[in-house]
Amino acid sequence: MEIEKASEKLTEKLTEKTENLIPSVAIEVPKNSEEQWSTEKSSELYGIKSWGSDYFRINANGNVSVTPSINQKLQVDLYELTQDLLDRGIRAPIMIRFPDILRARVEMINNCFSKAIAEHSYKGTYSGVYPIKVNQQRHLVEELVKHGRDYKLGLECGSKPELLVVLALMNTPNSLIICNGFKDQEYIETAIMSQKLGRQTIIVVDRYEELRIIIEAAKKLNTRPRIGFRAKLNTQGAGKWVDSSGARSKFGLTTIELVEGIENLRSEGMLDCLELIHFHIGSQIPSIQSIKSSLKEGVRFYTEVFQMGATALKYIDVGGGLGVDYDGTGSSDSSMNYSEQEYANDVVSILQTLCDEKNIPHPHIVTESGRFLVAHHSILVFNVMGINNLSRWEPPRSATKADHPLLQDLQYIYEKLNKDNINECYNDLMQAKQEALQLFTYGVLNLQQRAWTEGMYFAISNKMTQMARTMDDADDIIQGLSQELYDTYFCNFSVFQSVPDSWAVGQMFPVMPIHRLKESPTRNATLADLTCDSDGKLEKFIDPETGKTKRTLPLHDLKTGEHYFLGVFLTGAYQEILGDLHNLFGDTDAVHISLTENGYTLDHYIPGDTVTEVLSYVQYRHYAMVDSIRNAAEESIQKGSLTKQEAKLLVKQYEEGLSGYTYLEDSE
Numbered sequence: 001m002e003i004e005k006a007s008e009k010l011t012e013k014l015t016e017k018t019e020n021l022i023p024s025v026a027i028e029v030p031k032n033s034e035e036q037w038s039t040e041k042s043s044e045l046y047g048i049k050s051w052g053s054d055y056f057r058i059n060a061n062g063n064v065s066v067t068p069s070i071n072q073k074l075q076v077d078l079y080e081l082t083q084d085l086l087d088r089g090i091r092a093p094i095m096i097r098f099p100d101i102l103r104a105r106v107e108m109i110n111n112c113f114s115k116a117i118a119e120h121s122y123k124g125t126y127s128g129v130y131p132i133k134v135n136q137q138r139h140l141v142e143e144l145v146k147h148g149r150d151y152k153l154g155l156e157c158g159s160k161p162e163l164l165v166v167l168a169l170m171n172t173p174n175s176l177i178i179c180n181g182f183k184d185q186e187y188i189e190t191a192i193m194s195q196k197l198g199r200q201t202i203i204v205v206d207r208y209e210e211l212r213i214i215i216e217a218a219k220k221l222n223t224r225p226r227i228g229f230r231a232k233l234n235t236q237g238a239g240k241w242v243d244s245s246g247a248r249s250k251f252g253l254t255t256i257e258l259v260e261g262i263e264n265l266r267s268e269g270m271l272d273c274l275e276l277i278h279f280h281i282g283s284q285i286p287s288i289q290s291i292k293s294s295l296k297e298g299v300r301f302y303t304e305v306f307q308m309g310a311t312a313l314k315y316i317d318v319g320g321g322l323g324v325d326y327d328g329t330g331s332s333d334s335s336m337n338y339s340e341q342e343y344a345n346d347v348v349s350i351l352q353t354l355c356d357e358k359n360i361p362h363p364h365i366v367t368e369s370g371r372f373l374v375a376h377h378s379i380l381v382f383n384v385m386g387i388n389n390l391s392r393w394e395p396p397r398s399a400t401k402a403d404h405p406l407l408q409d410l411q412y413i414y415e416k417l418n419k420d421n422i423n424e425c426y427n428d429l430m431q432a433k434q435e436a437l438q439l440f441t442y443g444v445l446n447l448q449q450r451a452w453t454e455g456m457y458f459a460i461s462n463k464m465t466q467m468a469r470t471m472d473d474a475d476d477i478i479q480g481l482s483q484e485l486y487d488t489y490f491c492n493f494s495v496f497q498s499v500p501d502s503w504a505v506g507q508m509f510p511v512m513p514i515h516r517l518k519e520s521p522t523r524n525a526t527l528a529d530l531t532c533d534s535d536g537k538l539e540k541f542i543d544p545e546t547g548k549t550k551r552t553l554p555l556h557d558l559k560t561g562e563h564y565f566l567g568v569f570l571t572g573a574y575q576e577i578l579g580d581l582h583n584l585f586g587d588t589d590a591v592h593i594s595l596t597e598n599g600y601t602l603d604h605y606i607p608g609d610t611v612t613e614v615l616s617y618v619q620y621r622h623y624a625m626v627d628s629i630r631n632a633a634e635e636s637i638q639k640g641s642l643t644k645q646e647a648k649l650l651v652k653q654y655e656e657g658l659s660g661y662t663y664l665e666d667s668e
C-alpha cells in the first residue's frame, strides 16, 4: 500500500515536471494572415506609437528609426546603425545611447514648467536637479550637465560616493547641488566645504540626528551651511515604489522633529540657513491623484515652516516620481495617467494656491526627476541565438492497429477533428496527453512511442488552433492550447545585467524586432536569456490591442545566415547600475550616438567587461589562472597525452577567452 502511494506521488511529480518540458510549436500570427502586412500593422502590433513618444518609429524600410528631436527631423535607422557598429567590431549585445534624447527630455520638462509658470503668473522660477543614482555613468552625467547648462540643471546625490561625483562634475554657475541620503560627519563637512568652491550645495536633513552634525560642522568650519528639511508625508504614493512615503517611510522628519528642528536652528541663530523643504513620494507614480494629494500635504509643510519664522525659505523640492510610459496603456503601474505638462501645471497651481492663501512668497520650484530624463535615451540591442525548434507542424507516421491503443486514439482525434466535435476532441486530447506521460513513467510506452505522442499532440493542437480561430465560440480552446504552443527564442543578453527590474519588480519594458517590420511575424515566443537561471527570461509583453499584458511576443522566423535583432527600449533609468553579474555576464558594449545632417557620429565607445574583469570581482587573478592551465598542460605533455603544439593552442585559447567578451560572439 505504502509503496503504491509513494509511486503514485512520484508519478504525479514526474507528470508535473515533464509537462513543463513539453516542446512547443509555432502558431500563425496574425489571425488573418492572407491580408497584406505593412509597417503600419507592425506599429500597431508592437504599440510603438504609444510608448515610443515620437522618438521611435518604423520607417519605410521596415526598420526602427530613432528621431530624437521632432523639430530637427534628424533620424537614424537603428538596424543600419547596428550593422555599422558590428562592422566596427563592436559586439552585441550593445547598449546604444542617444544624448540627443537626453537633451530633448531636459528641454521638454523645462518647457512644461515655463509654460505653467507663465500661465499662472507664478513668481518663482523652476530648475531641475538630476539624481545621479538613476544612472551614474560618467559620459551620461556629463551630457546632462552640458545640455542642462541653459536651464540651470543641477545634480542630486544620495550617498558619499555620489557626493564626490557631483562635486567633481557640477560646474554650472548657480545650479544647485542637493545632498540627500543618510549622512555622517565626513559627508556633511565635505558638502559644507564645497560652498567655498562656489558650489550651490544644500544639505537636506533626512534623519533628525544629521541636524546636530550640521550645526557642529558649521561651527567647526566657521561657515553658514545651506540647509533643507525633508518632510515625511502621511500621503502614500502609488505604484511599485509606494513604500518611499507614508508615516513609516525610511526618510524624512516627522512633524515633531520638524518643529524641534526649527526651534533648534532658531536657538543656534541659524534659522536663516533653512532654505528648502523637500519631499519625495517614490518613483514612477502612475496616478496624478496621488501626486496632487502629496503635493498638497508637502506644500502645506512649506507654508507652515515659513510661518513659524523660517522666512529664508525659498526653494520647494518636490522630489522625483514623474512617470515614464513604458507600456503605452495609460493605466498600469508601468504607465501613467497624466502628461508631463499636467504634472507641471499641478505643481505650479497647487503651490500658487496654497502660498497665496497664506500670503507667502512663491518659492522657486526644484524637481528631482531622474527616470523621466534618462529612461528613453538608451536601447539594448541583441541578437537571437536560436529557437527551440522542436515544433512539429506535420503529424508523425500514421498509427496502425499494431500500435498501442493510446497512439491509435490520438490518430483518431487527428483524423476526426471538426468544428462540431472540437470541444470533445480538446478534452480527449488533454486526457491522452496525461496518459501518455504516465504510461511512459510506468515503462509501458518506450521513448519512441512517447516522442510519437508528443509529435501528434502538437499536430493536433496546431490543427485545432487553426480551426478554433475561424470559430466565434472557441476562445477558451485557443487560450488553453496557447499556454504551451509558443516558442522560446534564445537571446544573447542577460536579464539580470540589462533589465534587472523586469525580474526584480515585474517592471515592463517595450521589446520588439528592430527590422523586418514589413514582414508579418509568424511565431509567438517568450525570450530566454543566456543565464542558467529559470528567471532569466522575458514573458510579459505589451498587448496594445487590449491594453493588458500578454505572455508572448509575435516574432519572425530566423533566416539562415542573417542575424535577427531585437531591441529592449527605455532602459536608461536604473537598469545599468542595478544590473548584476549573474553567471558572470558583465557590462555590455555601449556607444554614444549623436545625429547629424549627414547621418550620425559615434562619440564614445565604452567596451563591455572582459571575462578577466568580471572574474577579478570574485577574486580570480588572470595570471594565476593561466599559470594553473600551463602547469596542467605541462604535466600532460610529460605523460604524453598532449603534444606541445596542442598545449600551445590550448593555452592560447584559454588566454583569449579571458580577454574576450562575456557574451556569445560569432565565430570568425
Ligand SMILES: *Cc1c(COP(=O)(O)O)cnc(C)c1O
Pocket (backbone or CB within 6 Å): 131, 133, 134, 158, 180, 280, 282, 283, 284, 319, 320, 321, 322, 368, 369, 370, 371, 372
Ligand atoms: C530616487 C530618487 C529620485 C528619483 O526619482 P525618479 O522617480 O527617478 O524621478 C528623486 N529623489 C529622491 C530623494 C530619490 O530617492
